[in-house]
Amino acid sequence: MNTIALVGNPNSGKTTLFNALTGSNQHVGNWPGVTVEKKEGKFKYKGNQYNVVDLPGTYSLGAYSEDEVVARDYILKGNPDVVINVVDATNIERNLYLTTQLIEMGTKVVIALNMMDEAKQKNIEIDLKKLSQELGVPVIPTVASKNKGLDTLIEESIQYINENEDSRLTFSYGEDIDKEIEDIRSILESSSLEYPTKWIAVKLLEGDQEIYRLIENKAPDPIKERLISLGEKATEYELEIVDKRYDFIGKIVNKSVKKPSGIIETRT
Ligand code: GDP
Numbered sequence: 598m599n600t601i602a603l604v605g606n607p608n609s610g611k612t613t614l615f616n617a618l619t620g621s622n623q624h625v626g627n628w629p630g631v632t633v634e635k636k637e638g639k640f641k642y643k644g645n646q647y648n649v650v651d652l653p654g655t656y657s658l659g660a661y662s663e664d665e666v667v668a669r670d671y672i673l674k675g676n677p678d679v680v681i682n683v684v685d686a687t688n689i690e691r692n693l694y695l696t697t698q699l700i701e702m703g704t705k706v707v708i709a710l711n712m713m714d715e716a717k718q719k720n721i722e723i724d725l726k727k728l729s730q731e732l733g734v735p736v737i738p739t740v741a742s743k744n745k746g747l748d749t750l751i752e753e754s755i756q757y758i759n760e761n762e763d764s765r766l767t768f769s770y771g772e773d774i775d776k777e778i779e780d781i782r783s784i785l786e787s788s789s790l791e792y793p794t795k796w797i798a799v800k801l802l803e804g805d806q807e808i809y810r811l812i813e814n815k816a817p818d819p820i821k822e823r824l825i826s827l828g829e830k831a832t833e834y835e836l837e838i839v840d841k842r843y844d845f846i847g848k849i850v851n852k853s854v855k856k857p858s859g860i861i862e863t864r865t
């Protein structure tokens with residue numbers, strides 16, 4: 598049975614979508630080893646059954662909280678066939694931070710651009726085609742609370758499962774960091790790791806302790822030497838990686854979203 602994972606910022610409408618899809622056909626438990634709630638359900642579409650997992654709401658996929666670790670471990674190790682990234686259309690810029698990380702993981706992502714009713718009410722104009730082009734993933738407008746757009750969302754997501762095409766997004770952190778990523782990646786290539794090597798390389802340069810611990814016993818010594826040899830540059834790279842993601846998002850939003858002046862995204 599194919600599995601669809603729902604990922605998104607808190608309050609983007611994930612659970613509303615999950616409930617709309619699965620109805621009463623759901624099970625709530627706990628993720629192993631942590632107190633984070635695990636919601637799973639099933640639905641039928643055109644004669645086939647699909648499994649849906651509602652992952653904890655997160656703003657990022659670092660190792661900052663149990664929620665983030667549960668979400669990212671599931672995406673990387675649970676091998677969902679497709680990830681539906683629920684994005685709040687009234688807060689696109691903030692929500693896309695998570696999106697860029699999902700796409701970078703090399704997983705198949707479909708964006709449910711939710712809260713389109715509120716976006717309309719706020720006169721936020723979104724060029725869906727442009728947004729989809731820039732991100733390299735399908736973008737489907739939805740109003741989960743009113744069951745709007747869900748058929749198309751499911752249709753597109755299921756179709757995407759069966760396509761071979763990987764994410765088209767190519768992301769540059771600038772020459773120096775890209776080179777460092779490539780070097781680390783090529784060293785990692787020889788070790789058997791359950792995560793994509795390029796993603797690990799980025800995480801290591803971001804100073805992600807969880808990933809460092811995870812690969813500590815498996816990664817070859819040159820990686821450790823390489824990271825240590827970065828010295829002060831390590832901090833510089835960490836900041837630069839986050840900056841570059843925001844730059845990238847800013848450019849996309851500039852091209853595809855028009856907001857009436859005076860509207861500022863809520864930050865939490
Ligand atoms: P989650 O934190 O991502 O699971 O978000 P929820 O599903 O709990 O939704 C947060 C709130 O937004 C709830 O009050 C929902 O009823 C509401 N909501 C969900 N989808 C929509 C939508 O498309 N439009 C509007 N206006 N409200 C929505």
Ligand code: K
Nearest residue numbers: 608609712715
């Ligand atoms: K709301």
Ligand code: MG
Nearest residue numbers: 611612613654
């Ligand atoms: Mg929820």
